[in-house]
Amino acid sequence: MVNEANIVYSIIVPTIGRKREISELLASIKEADIAIPYEILIIDQNADGFLENSLNEFLNYLPIKVFNVDFKGLSKAKNFGVLKARGEIVSFPDDDCKVFKDTFETGFETLNRGYDLVFGKCIDEVGDDTVLIFKKEPFELSTKNMMGGFVEATVFCRKKVFEKFQFDENMGAGTFFGAEEGYDWLYRILSNQESKAFFNPDIKFYHPPVVANKGDTSSLKRVFTYRCGTAYLCHKHKFLFKYLTRLYLVFFASIIYKIVDSRKSVYYAVEYHALKLGWLFSKKYL
Known part of the structure; x- marks a missing residue:
């Protein structure tokens, strides 16, 4: 097992209502290249036992910690996860996404160019953008150009950023104001002008497309x-x-x-x- 004192990277996964998807995410992490000591924090907002079968097959292979919480809310779960994280780098992959073999390696390499946050893109099985339409070329983010260059589920972030900037717990899935928490978070960070953020389209996460059947x-x-x-x-x-x-x-x-x-x-x-x-x-x- 990983010596907790040596952990550098914390993967924080808030989850509710998903079993198969969690298994697929963990299987993809197991096959990915992660060259630094890391931990996986599952922030479980389900009823007791809901994820038991989904997690059991990975407990002997991956450094997983499960936190069964009594609250609901994606932003609150992310903030909770950061408080529990031991790594100096954190990320928040969605519980229905998967990573590629080089996702982490590319993320760390980009972060080590002198950035505090780096973002990648979400794609489907054939490589097309999902979640939003991303810009084609890498660029440094500012409050004026950030659209098309960030989704918080793809971020690699230095934990020190959270000393000043947490997610607004009034926003995000599980709340009345159910979106835009990532925009709010990044906008506040970039407005402060103390942290540098970058978008690299070579950092890829698989994310299923959002079905847009307007009217159902x-x-x-x-x-x-x-x-x-x-x-x-x-x-x-x-x-x-x-x-x-x-x-x-x-x-x-x-x-x-x-x-x-x-x-x-x-x-x-x-x-x-x-x-x-x-x-x-x-x-x-x-």
Whole structure:
């Protein structure tokens, strides 16, 4: 087993409701090149015993620690994981992603060029971008150019960054404001101008594509919580132009699609109301 005093890297995996995917992630980590002492922290938000069979086959091969917590929330789980982490480098792969053989090696090499955070990209089985459309070339991130260059699930981050900047626990999966916690976190870091961040498209994670069937029940639930998160982000950082642009865009989309696609019309109507409610309710937390 790894001597805990020598651990350099902590892989923090918050998880809820996934068994097969956790097994696949751990299997991919087992096959990856990791040349430094590391640990895997599973922040388990499930009922007792839910992950037992998924984890048992790896406990003899991987340095896994399981923390059964009594709270729900992705951001809170990440912050909790950092407090428990022994490594000076941390990352937060999604519980439904997989890594490639060279993911960690490329991440460490990029981080050691003098950066405090480095981000990679998410791809599907054929190499196409998932989650978002990433920029093609590597670049240093700033508050003005960060779009297309980050997803927090791909980050390699020096733990010292968390001395000042934790994830906002009002945001992210498991909360009313169910998205944009990564944007908020990175924007605050880069606004401070003490940390350097970089995007390297050669750092790759497999992530299944998000199914975008606008109008079904799951898509309506997802867009509602996501856009409440968008409203919270815009209110918090005074992104009024960004907020109003999206608000009016989806308002007109909901009207236009009434003629040609009623399901999409409902989808954009839900998005419109979520933006308004998210802005209103965010006043309680800001």
